[in-house]
Amino acid sequence: MELDPALLNLSQTLSGPGPFVLLGVPGLEGLHAWLSVPVCLLYLASLVGNTLLLGLVAVDKTLQAPMYQLLGLLAAADLILATSTVPKALAVLWGLSDQISFGGCLAQLFVAHVAFIAESSVLLAMAVDRYVAICQPLRYGALLSQRVVGTVAVAAVTRGACVMAPPVILLQRLPYCGHRVLPHTYCEHMGVARLACGDTRPNIWYGLATTLLSPALDLGLIGASYALILRAVCRLPSPGARHKTLGTCGAHAGVIVLFYTPALFSFLAHRFGHHTVPRHIHILLANLYVVVPPALNPVVYGVRTKQITQRLRHLLRRMRKVGADSQTIPHTLSV
Numbered sequence: 236m237e238l239d240p241a242l243l244n245l246s247q248t249l250s251g252p253g254p255f256v257l258l259g260v261p262g263l264e265g266l267h268a269w270l271s272v273p274v275c276l277l278y279l280a281s282l283v284g285n286t287l288l289l290g291l292v293a294v295d296k297t298l299q300a301p302m303y304q305l306l307g308l309l310a311a312a313d314l315i316l317a318t319s320t321v322p323k324a325l326a327v328l329w330g331l332s333d334q335i336s337f338g339g340c341l342a343q344l345f346v347a348h349v350a351f352i353a354e355s356s357v358l359l360a361m362a363v364d365r366y367v368a369i370c371q372p373l374r375y376g377a378l379l380s381q382r383v384v385g386t387v388a389v390a391a392v393t394r395g396a397c398v399m400a401p402p403v404i405l406l407q408r409l410p411y412c413g414h415r416v417l418p419h420t421y422c423e424h425m426g427v428a429r430l431a432c433g434d435t436r437p438n439i440w441y442g443l444a445t446t447l448l449s450p451a452l453d454l455g456l457i458g459a460s461y462a463l464i465l466r467a468v469c470r471l472p473s474p475g476a477r478h479k480t481l482g483t484c485g486a487h488a489g490v491i492v493l494f495y496t497p498a499l500f501s502f503l504a505h506r507f508g509h510h511t512v513p514r515h516i517h518i519l520l521a522n523l524y525v526v527v528p529p530a531l532n533p534v535v536y537g538v539r540t541k542q543i544t545q546r547l548r549h550l551l552r553r554m555r556k557v558g559a560d561s562q563t564i565p566h567t568l569s570v
Contacts, residue, residue: 252411254334255430259327261418262515271328274522277530278321284533285310288543295546301379302368303543305361306536308388309490312354313529319346320525324420340422345403347525348424349395351498352449356391358491359453362460365484370467398445402438409433419518421525446502454495461488486539490532497524 259267292298292307323343326332335343367375402424409431419426428438464484471477501520537543 252337252413253415254336255340255415255417255422255427257323257327257333257335257420257422258416258418259324259333259420260515260518262513267328267330270519271325274321274328274526275325277526278317278325281313281317281526281529281533284537285314285529287547288533288536289314291543291546291550298542298546299381301381301384302361302364304381304384305357305364305387306540306543308357308384308391309354309361309532312350312357312391313532316347316350316354316525317529319343319350320421324522327420335422340417340427341403341406344422344424344427345399347421348399349392352395352398353391354494355450355453356394357387358487358494359456360387360391361487362457362491365487366460366464368483369464369480394449398449402441402445405438405441406431409435409438418514420522423521450495450498454491454499457491482539486536489535489539490528493531493535494524494528497527 258264260270263270289307289310292303292310320343323332323335364379367378371378406424406427409428410433411430412432414430414432417426417430424442425438428435428442461484468477468480471480497520501517501524537547
């Protein structure tokens with residue numbers, strides 16, 4: 236007895252389709268093991284670097300200024316962005332598990348996109364921090380405080396959740412008609428939408444609108460803040476003062492380039508170069524923007540921020556001293 240197709244579609248809409256199959260990087264299946272090596276190393280670097288940076292900001296009383304607390308928020312967003320996507324990607328590349336449930340897929344793309352939008356919001360807040368510090372230094376303490384940083388954290392997460400809730404609802408309402416193969420290493424919005432056999436135009440237009448109203452808007456506002464900063468710096472009397480002032484923005488500018496360049500290129504290739512950019516290039520770029528910025532951000536700030544470098548060296552010296560003391564205790568007891 237055959238089931239009515241309308242009833243089958245309704246049942247599938249209510250319960251969701253079966254598990255999706257993640258292909259990894261189509262066309263490069265033979266290189267999956269090799270591709271997993273840099274992905275795994277970068278992920279481990281992001282775990283170590285961001286955890287260490289977050290721990291320093293959390294426990295070190297000398298790193299309680301708003302700039303460092305915003306840096307802690309950035310490290311937290313990096314950890315969530317990488318951890319929500321990379322472990323599953325590695326499982327696919329290693330051939331351990333290529334399936335993900337429909338609910339797990341929606342949860343993964345929701346968390347990853349919320350972390351991405353939250354990180355973009357934090358980068359905008361850091362640009363405002365630099366603008367106030369350079370252009371309004373006398374009002375810095377009044378405008379930026381620990382309470383403001385807490386508000387930024389709540390606003391960044393809330394903004395991401397509000398932006399990503401509608402596309403998740405739209406994906407749940409789409410019929411999938413047995414299409415289960417997802418040519419990717421993890422779930423992302425338009426990749427899942429393309430598996431549907433219904434009208435995906437709302438997903439396409441909403442995805443374009445959210446990109447223009449979140450990361451693209453943030454990048455524009457960051458550019459405006461830096462234009463005001465450069466104008467203020469050019470008015471400084473000496474070249475030394477100009478160089479020193481710009482030096483305080485160097486790490487943030489480097490992180491902006493690392494974060495937005497692969498993400499926007501991946502977005503543009505996905506929306507407008509779908510038939511010209513090879514699929515494996517797009518998927519490799521999508522993996523780059525969830526693992527490269529989280530791995531390199533702590534390095535950039537560790538090298539460019541003098542106080543963080545000093546505190547990290549102090550922590551490493553203490554760890555070496557504790558290790559040396561623990562090695563001498565058994566010898567002392569035996570004498």
